[in-house]
Amino acid sequence: MKMLGSDAVLRSLEAEGVDVVFGLPGGAILPTYDAFARGTTVRHVLARHEQGAGHMAQGYARASGRVGVAIATSGPGATNLVTPIADAWMDSTPLVCITGQVRTTLIGTDAFQECDITGVTIPIVKHSWLVQHVAEIPNVIKAAFHIARTGRSGPVLIDIPRDVQEAELDFTYPADVDLPGWRPPKRGHAKQIKEAARRIARAEQPVLYVGGGTLNADACDELRELAEVGGLPVVTTLMGKGAFPETHALHFGWPGMHGPKWSNWAMNKADLLVACGARFDDRVTGKLAAFAPGAEVIHLDIDAAEIGKLRHADVPVVGPLKDVLRDLAVELVRLHAEGEGRRPDAWIQQIRDWRAEFPLKYAPGRETLKPQRVMELLQDMTAGRDVVFTTGVGQHQMWAMQYLLCERPGSFITSGGLGTMGYGIPAAVGAKAARPEATVICVDGDGCFQMTCQELATAALEQLPIVVVLINNGYLGMVQQWQNLFFDDRLSHVHLTHQVPDYAMLAEAYGCAGFTVSAEDEVEGALQAALDSNRTSVIDFRVDPQEQCFPMIPAGAAALDLIEFEEGEDAKVARPL
Amino acid sequence: MRHTVSVMVENKPGALARIASMFARRGFNIESLAVGPTERPDVSHITLRVDCSDRSLEQIQKQMHKLVNVLRVQELPPDEALERELLLVKVAAPPGKRAELISVAEVFNARVADLGADALIFEVVGTPEELASFEELVRPHGIKELVRTGRVGLARASARPAPRRLAVLR
Ligand SMILES: Cc1ncc(C[n+]2csc(CCOP(=O)(O)OP(=O)(O)O)c2C)c(N)n1
Numbered sequence: 001m002k003m004l005g006s007d008a009v010l011r012s013l014e015a016e017g018v019d020v021v022f023g024l025p026g027g028a029i030l031p032t033y034d035a036f037a038r039g040t041t042v043r044h045v046l047a048r049h050e051q052g053a054g055h056m057a058q059g060y061a062r063a064s065g066r067v068g069v070a071i072a073t074s075g076p077g078a079t080n081l082v083t084p085i086a087d088a089w090m091d092s093t094p095l096v097c098i099t100g101q102v103r104t105t106l107i108g109t110d111a112f113q114e115c116d117i118t119g120v121t122i123p124i125v126k127h128s129w130l131v132q133h134v135a136e137i138p139n140v141i142k143a144a145f146h147i148a149r150t151g152r153s154g155p156v157l158i159d160i161p162r163d164v165q166e167a168e169l170d171f172t173y174p175a176d177v178d179l180p181g182w183r184p185p186k187r188g189h190a191k192q193i194k195e196a197a198r199r200i201a202r203a204e205q206p207v208l209y210v211g212g213g214t215l216n217a218d219a220c221d222e223l224r225e226l227a228e229v230g231g232l233p234v235v236t237t238l239m240g241k242g243a244f245p246e247t248h249a250l251h252f253g254w255p256g257m258h259g260p261k262w263s264n265w266a267m268n269k270a271d272l273l274v275a276c277g278a279r280f281d282d283r284v285t286g287k288l289a290a291f292a293p294g295a296e297v298i299h300l301d302i303d304a305a306e307i308g309k310l311r312h313a314d315v316p317v318v319g320p321l322k323d324v325l326r327d328l329a330v331e332l333v334r335l336h337a338e339g340e341g342r343r344p345d346a347w348i349q350q351i352r353d354w355r356a357e358f359p360l361k362y363a364p365g366r367e368t369l370k371p372q373r374v375m376e377l378l379q380d381m382t383a384g385r386d387v388v389f390t391t392g393v394g395q396h397q398m399w400a401m402q403y404l405l406c407e408r409p410g411s412f413i414t415s416g417g418l419g420t421m422g423y424g425i426p427a428a429v430g431a432k433a434a435r436p437e438a439t440v441i442c443v444d445g446d447g448c449f450q451m452t453c454q455e456l457a458t459a460a461l462e463q464l465p466i467v468v469v470l471i472n473n474g475y476l477g478m479v480q481q482w483q484n485l486f487f488d489d490r491l492s493h494v495h496l497t498h499q500v501p502d503y504a505m506l507a508e509a510y511g512c513a514g515f516t517v518s519a520e521d522e523v524e525g526a527l528q529a530a531l532d533s534n535r536t537s538v539i540d541f542r543v544d545p546q547e548q549c550f551p552m553i554p555a556g557a558a559a560l561d562l563i564e565f566e567e568g569e570d571a572k573v574a575r576p577l
Numbered sequence: 578m579r580h581t582v583s584v585m586v587e588n589k590p591g592a593l594a595r596i597a598s599m600f601a602r603r604g605f606n607i608e609s610l611a612v613g614p615t616e617r618p619d620v621s622h623i624t625l626r627v628d629c630s631d632r633s634l635e636q637i638q639k640q641m642h643k644l645v646n647v648l649r650v651q652e653l654p655p656d657e658a659l660e661r662e663l664l665l666v667k668v669a670a671p672p673g674k675r676a677e678l679i680s681v682a683e684v685f686n687a688r689v690a691d692l693g694a695d696a697l698i699f700e701v702v703g704t705p706e707e708l709a710s711f712e713e714l715v716r717p718h719g720i721k722e723l724v725r726t727g728r729v730g731l732a733r734a735s736a737r738p739a740p741r742r743l744a745v746l747r
């Protein structure tokens with residue numbers, strides 16, 4: 001069928017089954033926006049900043065397991081997408097970004113709003129295209145979706161010059177892709193899987209170290225099967241949170257810089273680590289040379305380049321985790337039936353004892369509201385509900401990790417690898433677009449909030465209601481904590497104040513509901529009101545500015561050298577697990 | 578350790594930039610790089626020379642493999658590969674010195690590619706080591722300009738079929 005390039009973009013998105021995209025128009029992408037106006041089944045959510053659009057697409061992808069799509073114009077529109085692209089790259093979030101570009105006749109002339117965005121993003125995309133001919137559009141879009149979601153998922157970028165959008169083509173959407181250089185692994189090596197199962201059966205102190213790759217691979221049921229048949233303890237990284245039900249008897253927290261002591265001890269005293277879609281990030285391992293020194297490593301990953309990148313793998317298995325984990329479980333059952341190895345019950349008991357001995361603790365507030373208390377109450381009030389949490393980056397993010405128990409895949413959405421402040425609100429809007437039936441709650445910091453709060457307008461006007469639980473400590477708290485601990489309390493440019501802006505008033509200005517809470521006995525009421533309102537709400541929790549997040553493994557320190565909460569006589573043991 | 582890596586890439590815009598960027602970003606240094614056409618018009622060949630540990634080499638190969646335009650990555654072990662390079666050198670050659678220079682050149686099968694009033698240009702093909710020795714020999718005569726292509730390589734016709742190491746992991 002004859003049509004314009006701009007229409008071909010939309011027909012291609014429709015053919016990919018895209019239901020919603022996030023974007024903001026401008027000159028070079030105008031023809032494609034005109035195609036939206038001419039008609040499409042694709043819903044377009046108008047963001048207030050392209051970074052917001054990008055994070056929305058990420059939130060959508062994480063909540064739905066599908067590819068997120070963001071659209072922007074050339075030049076500044078495209079460069080505003082760079083942060084979400086980098087974020088999606090680090091966290092392997094499947095993302096297709098479509099940008100307008102100046103006319104092909106103007107490329108290279110420093111034309112108005114020209115930016116070589118394919119060049120800028122080379123190090124942070126799986127692949128990108130500068131579309132030179134209109135006839136390429138369907139094939140490029142087909143390939144883009146295929147690459148974004150296959151193998152290790154991640155971001156791709158399609159840059160389409162304005163005249164290419166305006167040219168005519170004979171449209172057919174291809175059934176297949178022709179990508180001779182893109183061959184992600186199809187199955188794990190059977191012998192390696194057998195060997196892995198043998199070592200799991202033999203291990204006395206094994207730990208399943210589960211990362212975000214498990215969620216990306218949609219392998220959570222298989223993971224649970226493996227853990228249950230083997231009686232294996234599971235720790236989930238920040239990115240893996242939600243891959244294993246956190247109230248399950250075999251779940252033992254979250255490893256890394258602010259992970260509880262029992263989780264880090266389990267990892268570091270293990271004799272076998274089974275890394276599932278995890279990449280030995282420095283925020284998890286601390287000092288690499290001192291990390292889990294007595295452990296053999298089985299490394300399961302779709303990306304061969306992760307094997308041995310940081311930690312030697314004794315048994316690598318490269319393949320889709322869904323199949324690999326399923327085969328491992330089957331093999332483990334077989335070995336047990338043959339009488340080889342048994343469930344590490346004593347080890348499980350040991351980790352339970354550590355958990356009882358070293359629980360999370362904080363000092364209850366006398367005059368002040370404690371952020372941990374807000375998290376505990378939030379957890380209590382949302383337990384059993386279909387919730388999706390998103391977060392910003394900082395102390396509040398780490399408290400969210402420690403105190404919110406996620407039961408389902410895709411229910412905890414955060415910026416792990418890049419640590420992007422401002423991720424939370426737009427990611428929540430995107431998650432809501434993906435899962436309208438779920439309650440979407442963004443746990444945000446006051447610093448993060450101010451980076452992307454303009455998207456409250458998007459939430460309000462697009463009928464994508466979210467609840468923002470604002471942990472307002474008046475500071476760039478995590479930076480303040482580092483300055484306190486490692487720079488002799490010399491605070492340098494971290495004070496934001498509790499009062500400016502007035503967050504509740506700002507929320508109202510954006511057409512949302514605003515609440516201000518500074519006492520513990522008001523927390524539940526405000527949360528209830530926000531959860532019941534079915535409107536986008538911001539609850540400004542004015543929490544203790546001095547509160548620090550513990551335990552903490554200082555950057556570069558060995559994971560066992562953690563700084564713990566200094567106990568006063570009034571220390572409160574956090575919610576037992 | 579120095580390694581030679583042979584890479585087949587789709588002949589697409591940006592393919593080389595993606596490879597170069599990956600090296601820069603991951604902190605690997607390219608010592609020499611030669612790109613050229615192959616028997617297939619849609620495929621180019623890149624010969625890369627890198628100085629790195631075996632472990633880094635493995636990372637390089639795997640990271641390159643993930644690039645969508647890369648079709649094949651293969652290390653060329655010195656004993657299983659043929660490597661050649663082309664050198665052009667402009668040497669000061671006053672008429673009285675020419676004969677001496679040309680006889681040195683003959684030993685290396687160097688060809689006189691151009692002749693001027695007080696200089697001449699040699700063209701030499703050989704292994705990179707041979708070219709280095711030639712360069713040293715003519716240096717005392719006064720090198721005015723010198724260019725080398727960087728090495729190109731192919732696995733020997735008699736060598737075992739490669740690649741091997743990656744096959745285990747994929
Ligand atoms: C875009 C960006 N800029 C700077 C940082 C460095 N940084 C990490 S946490 C943090 C403070 C965040 O403050 P806030 O949102 O108030 O969270 P809190 O730590 O107080 O809970 C900063 C500045 C970052 N991660 N991202």
Ligand SMILES: [Mg+2]
Nearest residue numbers: 445446475477
């Ligand atoms: Mg703060």
